[in-house]
Amino acid sequence: MRLTIEHTTGDGARAGRLELAHATISTPAFMPCASHAVVRACPPHLVAGLGIEVMICNAYHLWQRPGADIIGVMGGLHEYMSWPGALMTDSGGFQAFSIGGNSGISEEGFAFRSHLSGELLQLTPEVSIRIQNQLGSDVAMVLDECVAYPAERAYVADSLGRTARWAMRCKHAHGREDQALFGIVQGGVYSELRASSAQMTVDIGFDGYAVGGLSVGESRQEMLAALEAVMPHLPVDAPRYVMGVGTPMDIVECARRGVDLFDCVLPTRNARHGSLMTWQGPLNIGRREFVTDERPLDPNCSCPACRRYSRAYLHHLHRAEEAAGWQLLSLHNVRFYVELMERLRAAIAGDSIAQLAEQLSPWTQRDNE
16 A cells, blocks of 8 residues: 655645555545445446545445355455445444444453344454455454543543554454555544544554544534644554545545545435535425426536436435435435545645635535534
């Protein structure tokens, strides 16, 4: 893995290229969530056609179905999905926490029951890495504890040591030279704990660094303050990834602070509810005003929905709960993020992020709600 920084701005934003085992991607980059080895309702070839270069899959979900061993036998995730780009895998820790809660966490790892079979599972750092090695993603993530918000400082402080020890175990268990391994910084909204976690993670040493536990209910001001406490401690020559942060303005603000990689379920989740992303702000395709609207969603968008269909037809598909409508609306929102990242990289190269933020002003009120 190699990160090449081609442009920087005075406030720390950077754009470049990240070379991974299966593909080279432009940064900053957005990764759609393909938890079950597919972006919801959007087959990989359609996602690739939108300009997406990297996706993120989930180790827990693929461990449970179809099974990491099966994907390994099939040649790994890239072959299994017929995906030509890069892939990252999440460790499964967030899902383990969501299912099992605090009571399932110990020094060994997570103990919880499968959401599919009810079987008692043990997700340890070693198990998570073994799964991700079998999946063969370009980037694997260490197992960490994503602390809930709000959380008492004492609990967050205690969790940092455990997360660091898990990270060390992940590094020792990692056995694929063609797969990068990223460490994860935690610390809640406590700046001094964020800084401490960052330093501990860097001291262990990883190919890249993620900032987890953000966009979980805290305010944007708290999120950015936590990020600002972390960034000075991260190596400039390693990629930086903020996990789960995904509103357009949040992405721009995080990129201003030097973040290279983003992921979020927002594009497809919003699409399922009829909320579409345009440069004029969010558009609710379910509103009756679109019943006879012959215009495309966005005349400047190159997605299949905008190239071929009217707002009236997409309104009908959404109201009828047709799967084709879900797919078309999802493709539109994912394409919006591709264009957002294209504009962001151009703004970094031209040192004009402030102008890009102004273009996103229709989103500002919505983001702050």
